[in-house]
Amino acid sequence: MSAHAETDCLNLTLNIWRQEGPHATGSFEVRQLQDISTHMSFLEMLDCVNEDLVSEGREPVSFDHDCREGICGMCSLVINGQVHGPQPETTTCQLHMRHFKDGETITIEPFRAEAFPVVRDLCIDRTALDRIITSGGYISVNTGSPQDANATPIAKPDSDLAMDAAACIGCGGCVAACPNAAAMLFTGAKVSQLALLPQGAPERESRVLSMVETMDAEGFGNCTNEYECMAACPKAIDVSHIARMNREYMRASLVGSSP
Amino acid sequence: MLGWLIRTASSSIGKKALMALTGLLLIGFLVVHLAGNLTFYMDGDGAAFDSYAETLESNPLLPLAEFGLLVLFVTHIVLALRVTKQNRDARKSRYAVRATAGGSTAGSRSMVITGIVLLVFLVVHIMDFRLQNDGTESMAALVREELSAPLGAGLYAVAMLALGLHVSHAFKSAMQTLGCNHPKYTPLIEKVSLGLGIVLGLGFLSFPLVIFFLGGSAAGGQA
Numbered sequence: 203m204s205a206h207a208e209t210d211c212l213n214l215t216l217n218i219w220r221q222e223g224p225h226a227t228g229s230f231e232v233r234q235l236q237d238i239s240t241h242m243s244f245l246e247m248l249d250c251v252n253e254d255l256v257s258e259g260r261e262p263v264s265f266d267h268d269c270r271e272g273i274c275g276m277c278s279l280v281i282n283g284q285v286h287g288p289q290p291e292t293t294t295c296q297l298h299m300r301h302f303k304d305g306e307t308i309t310i311e312p313f314r315a316e317a318f319p320v321v322r323d324l325c326i327d328r329t330a331l332d333r334i335i336t337s338g339g340y341i342s343v344n345t346g347s348p349q350d351a352n353a354t355p356i357a358k359p360d361s362d363l364a365m366d367a368a369a370c371i372g373c374g375g376c377v378a379a380c381p382n383a384a385a386m387l388f389t390g391a392k393v394s395q396l397a398l399l400p401q402g403a404p405e406r407e408s409r410v411l412s413m414v415e416t417m418d419a420e421g422f423g424n425c426t427n428e429y430e431c432m433a434a435c436p437k438a439i440d441v442s443h444i445a446r447m448n449r450e451y452m453r454a455s456l457v458g459s460s461p
Numbered sequence: 462m463l464g465w466l467i468r469t470a471s472s473s474i475g476k477k478a479l480m481a482l483t484g485l486l487l488i489g490f491l492v493v494h495l496a497g498n499l500t501f502y503m504d505g506d507g508a509a510f511d512s513y514a515e516t517l518e519s520n521p522l523l524p525l526a527e528f529g530l531l532v533l534f535v536t537h538i539v540l541a542l543r544v545t546k547q548n549r550d551a552r553k554s555r556y557a558v559r560a561t562a563g564g565s566t567a568g569s570r571s572m573v574i575t576g577i578v579l580l581v582f583l584v585v586h587i588m589d590f591r592l593q594n595d596g597t598e599s600m601a602a603l604v605r606e607e608l609s610a611p612l613g614a615g616l617y618a619v620a621m622l623a624l625g626l627h628v629s630h631a632f633k634s635a636m637q638t639l640g641c642n643h644p645k646y647t648p649l650i651e652k653v654s655l656g657l658g659i660v661l662g663l664g665f666l667s668f669p670l671v672i673f674f675l676g677g678s679a680a681g682g683q684a
């Protein structure tokens with residue numbers, strides 16, 4: 203009975219980043235955790251930390267989360283130096299404590315990039331990504347009665363590729379994992395998705411030009427093709443979407459019809 | 462009228478495209494440079510190498526070619542420094558713990574360092590063999606003199622290892638930057654990139670090694 207309980211429970215040391223606000227200097231708080239169930243998700247483990255903190259009369263650790271099922275892109279965290287933790291293709295909310303060892307020290311940091319200022323503790327401001335999207339990551343259509351679904355033929359390989367790019371949940375993990383804090387995988391995924399589809403064609407040139415301009419203005423770095431983004435992406439978005447954006451950008455710049 | 466050009470060349474993607482283009486042309490230059498240098502091994506007394514050097518120097522268009530090379534190097538280096546500065550500025554607060562997720566390679570991680578080693582090497586190299594060469598001495602003798610000294614051989618050897626590492630990532634990186642990524646040929650590009658790194662790195666590395674350890678005698682040099 204107790205042997206069973208032991209294998210299903212972990213004692214952990216946490217180094218958690220605490221920071222009062224955007225301009226405060228942060229530091230790590232060390233906390234000991236006892237009897238953490240291996241069946242918990244990483245965020246449930248943090249919930250336990252916060253229950254303890256609240257019962258001690260202290261401020262809980264702020265961290266972003268929403269759906270907790272790997273689809274909304276709200277959760278973040280750099281866990282022992284890895285974006286969304288050690289499991290490939292897994293968001294932090296879908297990461298379980300069984301991937302950690304008893305007695306392990308876990309260092310938890312926010313996503314770090316100048317374009318992602320810390321709001322508090324582990325919460326960061328990722329609205330720079332929203333501004334990239336609003337600068338062109340959409341198609342303009344008149345709403346009205348829907349047209350026939352078969353009216354716009356799309357080749358299967360193209361629709362598959364566009365779907366792969368559309369899997370982006372916008373978590374910003376690519377930026378956090380990139381040694382240059384570049385947002386090329388995020389921006390590339392959206393440019394690529396819309397460039398592959400006929401619906402995206404009318405705004406193809408203006409879209410890539412203005413999304414890249416916004417991306418640069420937000421202070422993200424330049425891509426040096428390290429591919430850490432792809433390795434860290436919880437949706438395994440491929441860097442070929444970055445190459446497609448590079449093509450789209452040079453095409454629009456060099457031979458495009460917009461001035 | 463040239464607004465689009467300035468906008469493109471100063472964008473993140475445009476800067477990288479220019480770096481990639483200049484880098485690819487520099488790789489092309491290095492292939493030709495290595496082929497020329499290999500004449501050093503063709504005969505015993507370095508006569509083939511000397512005559513290759515003479516032919517090159519007597520070409521009236523050489524200054525034009527040199528100017529072209531200078532433009533390539535300066536463009537590549539200035540952009541590399543600018544890109545690196547911007548990339549540093551994009552993350553000022555460092556991670557306390559950093560672990561790779563498996564995307565990067567030794568070559569990709571060390572581009573800035575190998576680039577700086579190459580920059581230092583370039584200055585020394587041009588001073589050694591371009592500016593110091595008054596045309597009176599045999600080129601082969603000058604090379605042997607320079608590379609039989611421990612300092613010279615050491616610097617050249619380190620720089621050529623850096624070159625190999627730089628190019629092994631540079632070629633495939635440039636292809637991706639220029640938009641060439643496709644399941645059909647990306648695996649080939651990766652092999653070519655590694656191959657270029659090995660051939661150029663080891664090819665140029667052979668000169669300091671052979672001359673320092675064998676006194677250039679593999680090239681038949683009687684010292």
Ligand code: HEM
Pocket residue numbers: 425426427477478480481482483484485487488491537538541542544545572573575576577579580583627628630631632634635636638
């Ligand atoms: C011998 C000559 C050189 C050759 C053949 C060469 C070639 C290349 C190529 C093809 C790239 C890839 C560009 C891309 O991905 O878009 C590159 C990247 C780079 N080069 Fe060079 N390079 C040379 C010398 C230098 C020097 C002297 C520096 C000095 C600072 C330098 C710094 C860099 C840096 C920092 C990068 C990485 C940036 C990136 O991947 O975007 N390189 N190089």
Ligand code: FES
Pocket residue numbers: 266267268269270271272273274275276277293294295296371
């Ligand atoms: S909380 Fe929604 S993806 Fe993790």
